[in-house]
Amino acid sequence: MSRTISIEPVTRIEGHARITLQLADTGEVEDAKFHLTQFRGFEKFCEGRPYREMPALTARTCGICPVSHLLASNKACDDLLAVTIPPTAEKLRRIMNLAQLVQSHALSFFHLSSPDLLLGWDSDPARRNIFGVMAQDPQLARNGIRLRQIGQTIIEMLGGKKIHPTWVVPGGVNEALSEDKRSAMLAMLPEGLQIAKDTYAFFKTLVPKFKDEAEHFGTMPTLFLSLVSREGNLEHYDGFLRVKDAQGRIVEDEVPPSDYERIIGEAVEDFSYMKFPYYKPLGYPRGIYRVGPLARLNNADACGTPFADVALAEFRTLQEDSGPVASSFHYHYARLVEIIFALESMQRLLKDPKILDTRVRARARGNRSEGIGVSEAPRGTLMHHYKIDEHGLITWVDLIIATGHNNLAMNRSIRQVADAYVDGNDIKEGMLNRVEAVIRCYDPCLSCASHAFGQMPMVIEVKDAAGQVVKRLARD
Amino acid sequence: MTSRRALIIGYGSPIRGDDAIGPLAADRLASLKEAGRLPDSVDIQSRHILTAELVEDMQGADLALFLDASADTAPGEVRCRPLTPDATALSTMAHFHDPRELLAWCQALYGKAPEAWLISAGGAEWGYASYQLSATAQAALEPMIGQVLEKIGVTT
Numbered sequence: 001m002s003r004t005i006s007i008e009p010v011t012r013i014e015g016h017a018r019i020t021l022q023l024a025d026t027g028e029v030e031d032a033k034f035h036l037t038q039f040r041g042f043e044k045f046c047e048g049r050p051y052r053e054m055p056a057l058t059a060r061t062c063g064i065c066p067v068s069h070l071l072a073s074n075k076a077c078d079d080l081l082a083v084t085i086p087p088t089a090e091k092l093r094r095i096m097n098l099a100q101l102v103q104s105h106a107l108s109f110f111h112l113s114s115p116d117l118l119l120g121w122d123s124d125p126a127r128r129n130i131f132g133v134m135a136q137d138p139q140l141a142r143n144g145i146r147l148r149q150i151g152q153t154i155i156e157m158l159g160g161k162k163i164h165p166t167w168v169v170p171g172g173v174n175e176a177l178s179e180d181k182r183s184a185m186l187a188m189l190p191e192g193l194q195i196a197k198d199t200y201a202f203f204k205t206l207v208p209k210f211k212d213e214a215e216h217f218g219t220m221p222t223l224f225l226s227l228v229s230r231e232g233n234l235e236h237y238d239g240f241l242r243v244k245d246a247q248g249r250i251v252e253d254e255v256p257p258s259d260y261e262r263i264i265g266e267a268v269e270d271f272s273y274m275k276f277p278y279y280k281p282l283g284y285p286r287g288i289y290r291v292g293p294l295a296r297l298n299n300a301d302a303c304g305t306p307f308a309d310v311a312l313a314e315f316r317t318l319q320e321d322s323g324p325v326a327s328s329f330h331y332h333y334a335r336l337v338e339i340i341f342a343l344e345s346m347q348r349l350l351k352d353p354k355i356l357d358t359r360v361r362a363r364a365r366g367n368r369s370e371g372i373g374v375s376e377a378p379r380g381t382l383m384h385h386y387k388i389d390e391h392g393l394i395t396w397v398d399l400i401i402a403t404g405h406n407n408l409a410m411n412r413s414i415r416q417v418a419d420a421y422v423d424g425n426d427i428k429e430g431m432l433n434r435v436e437a438v439i440r441c442y443d444p445c446l447s448c449a450s451h452a453f454g455q456m457p458m459v460i461e462v463k464d465a466a467g468q469v470v471k472r473l474a475r476d
Numbered sequence: 477m478t479s480r481r482a483l484i485i486g487y488g489s490p491i492r493g494d495d496a497i498g499p500l501a502a503d504r505l506a507s508l509k510e511a512g513r514l515p516d517s518v519d520i521q522s523r524h525i526l527t528a529e530l531v532e533d534m535q536g537a538d539l540a541l542f543l544d545a546s547a548d549t550a551p552g553e554v555r556c557r558p559l560t561p562d563a564t565a566l567s568t569m570a571h572f573h574d575p576r577e578l579l580a581w582c583q584a585l586y587g588k589a590p591e592a593w594l595i596s597a598g599g600a601e602w603g604y605a606s607y608q609l610s611a612t613a614q615a616a617l618e619p620m621i622g623q624v625l626e627k628i629g630v631t632t
Contacts, residue, residue, distance in 0.1 A: 060491065103529075111528060131563050134584040142585050149529035 003424065007432055017444070019414055019435055027424030032415040034407070034439065036274035043397040051080055051366060051388050052170060058384065058399070065445055067100035067155060068377030068402075069384070070168045071237070075373025076384040077170035079258070082367035088357040089172030091349050094237045095185075096158050096168065097375065098342040098349075101236060102192065103151025104378035105293070105335040105342075108443040109199075110144025113332060116437050117206060121213075122430035140202075143195045147339065150192040154346070157181045172361035179356060186350050193307075193343040200311060200336045207318070210329060214318075216420040217438045218328025218413030221246030223279050223289035225264075225405065226296040227257070227376050234300040234308075234341060236376040242299045243279065243289065248323045251281075257374035260383055264400065275404045288412065291380025291405040292442065293334035298324035303337070305344035311337040328413055331441045366392045377402045379443055403444040413438045479517055482628045483537035483590065485530065485575075487523040488545050491606050494599025494613035498543040499523065501620050518628060526573045534578060535586040541624055542575045542594045545613070549598030552612040554619040556627075559592040595623045 008018035022031040046057055055073040059066035071093055078085055085093075115128045118136050127135075134141045158177070159167035167173050207214075228242045229235040241260065243252035252263055267276040267284045279287030289295075303309045315337055319325045325334075349355060366388055373384045380402030387396040417438045421431045486502025488495040502522040508514050519533065526542075534540055542559065549555055561583045562576035575594060583589040597616035601609075609617070625631070 107528065131580070131584060134581070138585050141581075145529055145532050145581075145585070148527070149532045152527070152529050 005422070005424070005427065005432070007436060017439070019439070021414075021418050021422060021424075021435070023424035029415070029418040029422055029424070032411070032418045032435075033271050034410050034414055036272045043399055046394050046397045049394050051077055051371075051386060051392050051394055054384075054386060054394065054397075055168065055170070056166065065100065065104055065377055065379070067096055067159075068375065068382050071097055072373045072375045072377075072382045072384040074168045074170055075375060076371040076386050077373070078362075079371030079373060080366050080368050080386065080388060081170055081362070081364040083171055083362040083364050085172040085362050086357070086359045088176070088354055089360040089362075090237070091352065091355055092158065092173050092177060092360065093168060095346050095349050096155055097237050098346050099151045099154035099158075101151075101342045101378045102339055103148045103155070104443075105339050106144050106147035106151065108378075108440075109332060109335050109339075110141065110147070112443065113437075113440050114140065114144070116433070116440070117203075117210075117332070121433050121437060122428075125429055125433070128433070140199070143199060147192055147195055150188050153188065154185050157185060169361065171363055174361060176358040176360050177356055182350055182355060186347065189343055189347050189350075193340065193347075196336065196339045196343055197307065200340060203333065203336055204314070207333065213434070213437075214327045214329045216417055217434075217441055218409060218416060219326050220409075220412055220416065221326065222409055222412075223251070223282075223287070224295035224298045224324060225279070225289045225291050226299045226381055227374065228253075228299055228301070229304075231304075232301040233304045234296055234302070234312075234338075236296075236342075238375070241374070241381070244299050244324060246323065246326065248298075257383070258372045260372065260374065260385075260400075264383075266398075266400065272407070274407050275400070276407045277400055277405050278408065285408055288408040289405065290328070290409045291402055292331060292378075293338050294325060294328065294331045295380065296376065297334045297337060303341045305341055305348065308337055308341035308344055311340055328409065328438065328441045331443070335443075379403055379445055380405050401445075403442070406442045406444065410439055410442055410444065413441070479515070480538040480628075481536060482518045482539040482541065483533055484518065484520045484541045484543065484624060484628075485523055485526070486521070486543035487526055489524060491604055493601040493603050493605045494551075494597075494609050495545045495602060496605075496607050497545045497597050497599065497609060497613050497617060497620065500607060500609065501543045501617060501624070504617065504621055505624060514628070514630060526575060526578060528573065528578075528581070531578055531581045531585065534582045534590055535588065537590040539627065540575075540579070540590040540592040541627055542592065543620060543624070544594060544596045545599040546596040547599060547602070549596060551598045551600035551610075552616045553598045554595065554616050554623060555597075556593055556595045556623050559594050561589050593627060595620055595627075 003023040005021040006018060018035040020033050021029055024030045042061055055070050058069045058073045061069050111130050114133050119128050119132050224244045227235045227239045229239045241255035245251050263280055265278050265280040269276055278284045279289050297315055303312050315333055318330050370387050375382055382402050383400040385398040386394055389395050414435050417435050421434045484505060486498035488498040490496045490499055499522040502520050506520045559576050561580035563580040565574040565576040579589045579592055597620050600612040
């Protein structure tokens, strides 16, 4: 008799989701699905609004990564204005994006995933949380808080607020950087960089312990999609789209972001409110790809900052053959490399004398009927696409969210982990935690990909084909 | 006036009606500080949500006051109750925290947590509105600020 295991909600992620595992009579996993269970509908209710409201509206998608939406949305609005923003405004936007990356990656690594990495997947679930981490390694937890504080403080210094800043505007930014603020930001970065380097060195010592997880946590052939700079290097704000295949061959390069619809299709499934983007030339679902830190490092020729390039070279050795790093477990590693890159890059940008230039905004009215903005959010490539009428009112919106790009890969990954670890005849909490943990590798933001609301306890149920619960594990 | 280091955090969504009362009260207090009517030892923050990095600020404070709207209190009523560190007040979400959880973080990481109070005002309207309070919540703003001033030992 077939049975279904439901894990709901998936914990230590941004937002709410459910995982179901369908078991065969033998207890083996027959199917695995990752469900986004709530609907939000930003693409629809933004219709009819003035395009200049879009940055503020879409930033409300999320309390954890509003900066990413602000940037992609304002880039789409820049496109509607048909302007090139002043170079200093671009640099300032880059700094804000990098600060966002630091605080977001720090949250993912130190607070969401470190309970598993430090305490183990099979440890007591009552202790496998941030308080368990604090007891085991308080300095690691303090470092996570400090890195987040540095990222958030820089965002606040630039934008006036830590959450939902309104400083980025269509055409640039609305205030130049002062010397006082620049000095204050530069003063924080060495400490942040030291924390990042120390954490990276520490994590390198942990990686060999996770050989088994690295083998089964989303280790699969997929494409990788990300922005790269004009030189082919690591890029988070602008540049071109690049796609590499599982062997490391570049299959798409120098794709202007405005051309994304040529290579990205969007499918839907009836079991989730999250879209299933795919690489069009391969069709659905063969066109599975991954985005985010793992994809960005796999796609980049180099980082372009000193220590991050050393770390990138070490990252590439995680893969035994010469191909891209294939295991989604190594998203954690990639995140730490990117934190280092972001801190080094912010230092470089802030030391540029032109960063204090007061020409930071291009002013224009809507000069195009369609605008596309693409940037790299912490979790991956973020696409905002708007159409407006002659009055500047939004008539159509398409948002492809970083977490959405990874939807096919996340579904494939939980199946792989379930196959490797879940025995339907003897279900243990640690098995199911691994199924959750592979989702945490992607650090999905479900608030962005759809909607998060309310709070539920963790419940795992095993049901028979008639819907009767035959086993239940609850986490309050 | 108090010489204790006080951290005041007003939090809530600015676009959900009376939920904005915490940030609005904090903004009002920040104006008082700018006018020189509050001591330098008072740090005031206005937040959408409570996030992890606030612990770094909390560990340096002797007194923490959290200003929030309440759906469980009679509309317009202002309450003040003590908060103690509570490690069980864990959020399954990662991007917002209960103040008692953050106090527990503070205790666990720095070996100390400030004396803490939650000063809340009952809200009446929770629909979409940008920094606009219902008349009932608006009337609660001054008593809420009065409670804060009393806690930090400032007389007006």
